[in-house]
Amino acid sequence: MYRSLRSLVLPLRLSQPSPLGPACDTCTQLRPPIAARMASQDSYRIEYDTFGELKVPSDKYYGAQTVRSTLNFKIGGVTERMPIPVIKAFGIFKRAAAEVNQDYGLDPKIAGAIVKAADEVADGKLNDHFPLVVWQTGSGTQTNMNVNEVISNRAIEILGGKLGSKDPVHPNDHVNKSQSSNDSFPTAMHIAAATEVHEVLLPGLQKLHDALDAKSKEFAQIIKIGRTHTQDAVPLTLGQEFSAYVQQVKYGMARIKAAMPRIYELAAGGTAVGTGLNTRIGFAEKVAAKVASLTGLPFVTAPNKFEALAAHDALVELSGAMNTVACSLMKIANDIRFLGSGPRSGLGELLLPENEPGSSIMPGKVNPTQCEAVTMVAAQVMGNHVAVTVGGSNGHFELNVFKPMIIKNVLNSARLLGDVSVSFTDNCVVGIQANTERINKLMKESLMLVTALNPHIGYDKAAKIAKTAHKNGSTLKETAIELGYLTAEQFDEWVKPKDMLGPK
Helix, strand or coil: CHHHHHHHCCCCEEECCCCCCCCCCCCCEEECHHHHHHHHHCCEEEEEECCEEEEEECCCCCCHHHHHHHHHCCCCCHHHECCHHHHHHHHHHHHHHHHHHHHCCCCHHHHHHHHHHHHHHHCCCCHHHCCCECCCCCCCHHHHHHHHHHHHHHHHHHCCCCCCCCCCCCHHHHHCCCCCHHHHHHHHHHHHHHHHHHHHHHHHHHHHHHHHHHHHHHCCCCEEEEEECCEEEEEEEHHHHHHHHHHHHHHHHHHHHHHHHHHCEECCCCCCCCCCCCCCCCHHHHHHHHHHHHHCCCCEECCCHHHHHHCCHHHHHHHHHHHHHHHHHHHHHHHHHHHCCCCCCCCCCEECCCCCCCCCCCCCCCCCHHHHHHHHHHHHHHHHHHHHHHHHCCEECCEECCHHHHHHHHHHHHHHHHHHHHHHHHHCHHHCEECHHHHHHHHHHCHHHHHHHHHHHCHHHHHHHHHHHHHHCCCHHHHHHHHCCCCHHHHHHHCCHHHCCCCC
């Protein structure tokens, strides 16, 4: 796996934060020796892009294009920065590209320095050098250049050069060699999404599935009254009720996995519009193979680069699968909190773990907070999917320009669903107990047990028994005997909840 490559990372040390404003972070950061010395001598250096010169904080690896983006897109602040999984994915991709470019003639010394710098990006050691927000160019070009500048300057430093000189490692000519932002950013999007699904989402859902399955087996012999339209229905076991939740989560994981083959397809090699201009034959396939080797995931080159740049149907599909999971979790969490409502004035069939005080004014109150967290996450994921759907539907001609927003929401959904599944499991599901006394009481009082009489006395007479019993506040047995439809012995023989759990 990729994290085994951390041995390549050079030692870093702490330095004081830069005193500059918007383009700088104000937190303590990891910085290498040269950058630290520069920060102590000067607060900024001068770098250039095609629009002119800009002041760049001397203790940062990014360059002029990154600074220009911080000036042009002051939207949302720190909380709206490009997700770190995207930055790490870029590190993996840039390493792979450098290694393949070396195969095609890139100076091994330059390629090696790029690889080392890219490793640091992929390992999260340079996170503080990525200040850009999601709300920028829709192609993600500024973030791609942020990555190129950071890797270039770090590689220059590794080789003993001067930060900002673009010599001997140029951000465009070397780090971005055989690439465009238009194929680099979607490549990082797919790497980040696949990683989050495998490391967070699927493990979380699997844990929830297993816990619900254990409860389904534990509750297999507990017979309770069912409910349809929120009204009394015929009996089932609590285990059967929980088995539905198990199946929902199982299908949810299957839906996620079914979407992944398209996520494994990488746009790298398509460059600007999908034609592969300025790449070499075989570059796309070799880069995908390198990424697969570094991540342990089955990435391949996209069979049609035009589609890979112009549309993000694969991510819309994945988001849709997560939206379905959100629907499932909403239903499961609602059922569990309603079945656990009470403790004295609700359904009270389940006893939920008591984790914290529930009210600032009502002493002793405890609430189903884990269920509430699940339903809030579900609502957020549904909202994320709306945004992803709008973004995915707006690919114009050869390029979709909603890329940063799409990946922000896809990653947010995957993280939230995975995390809340673990939280719900650990803090609620494993501790759920059946309140058998309450379950038995409600079942015996239910009028829908009368359904068992249909084959013996017919629907109309059974209905009259139920309606009369409800009106008079009497039991089904008392009413059936009073109406003369059957004897006590017949009632006891025909109305047995344990015989109402499946086909005869």
